[in-house]
Amino acid sequence: MELVQQAPSSVSGGALALHQGGAIHTPSNGEYLTFRLGEEEYGIDILKVQEIRSYEQPTRIANAPDFIKGVVNLRGVIVPIVDLRLKLGCATAEYNGFTVVIVLNVKNRVVGAVVDSVSDVLELNREAIRPAPELNASSVDTSFIMGIGSVSERMLILIDIEGLMSSAEMGLMDSI
Template structure:
């Protein structure tokens, strides 16, 4: 369970938390499944002039204009490739609907508290503020992203202006 301070693994009642697993490049990430509204195939977005590069643009989702972030660009993971596996994960975070482009989604995984480790200290070269921790399942490792913190950071405030 993710606690009020945003950290996983503090859950002592033995109940697991569910994460949607997705890939960016060769790494596998996970976000809290409760933040996911739907998953859609990638479709062209309408680019907004002067928007930061990681904000791909906006799409019309059943009459609602929502901003879309390309997570590969956001995390500086090389040039994104859009193919038949590329998807947009539609998120609902604090009443705001937004999309994030990822290379692919794989499954929903339940992690028990003892399967989630604190993120390693990386010094100033890497901002780990957006990480909940590392989830391990056998030989598989998920980088667990605190999507609330990431999508509510100051630079993401620009997305609200774009959708308006």
Template sequence: MTDASVAATTANTDTADTSSREFLAFKLGNEEYGIDILKVQELRGYEQCTHIASAPDYIKGVVNLRGIIVPIIDLRIRFQLGTPTYDQFTVVIILHLQGQTIGMVVDGVSDVIAMAQHQIKPPPELGNAINTEYLLGLGTIEERMLILMDIDRLMSGAELGLLERKERLAA
């Protein structure tokens, strides 16, 4: 192998290792999660919602955000993480997904984290015990671990069904 080909191979490897994605880190219960920062429109403090009759308990209601009616989902309730408390640390992450705006209540937001591809491990194979369809993987930074969510899949999945499924759009 020539010096030029070794240098080219090293450069390609370095480029692959240094490509990174940014995730917004947030807390749900005792765990830390991350979602693609490009899906986040804004962060807001929790405010009372207008309740919609017959809505599942994890749909807190809707708010008027500058003329747009936004459904507010509490993932703590949906994931059965205990009884939520709403305090000064509770945050609503306003997401822009597939042309729709949705709010997601979380216990708190910590920071934006850039992760190289080698820091993201695939979700564990747990058979049918746990649905990992909504996970991008597990991100590790030193002793810290983030559960990286595919928020589009979660919000359009059969469990929440808030976004039109791409299969239905094609029909």
């Protein structure tokens, strides 16, 4: 699979701090790995990505939440696998040849995230990132959305993958 570098779009506007779920996210110029979950396109900080692997059936862990598919052995490291479609409430999709696992390094812990497909790597500047829309916090958890990136006609939902994977609800990491 080849990842393609694309130039950022030019969108006017100033730097901003995004307020979501009580946290302040300050997007900065950077590269984002883009991927698809259903019909939507998402982006995560490329610096959190360790590798991209084809999907293999993980070993199921008893009593784990549905979004934790199980664990795999990655060169001697036992890696929990999270299905982001289930975690983010997307429509269930079939596992096929495009389904991949993005292996992440989050707070010195290796975690895998199942996605429908990986698109490319995009460089976004601050002006290309807008705040996520305000939604009723009791019905929709937007605390892990850093903003919406605009590139030409595309809109990317930028996810704070470190915050999501290290959240207490995920149960993957000890509280610090």
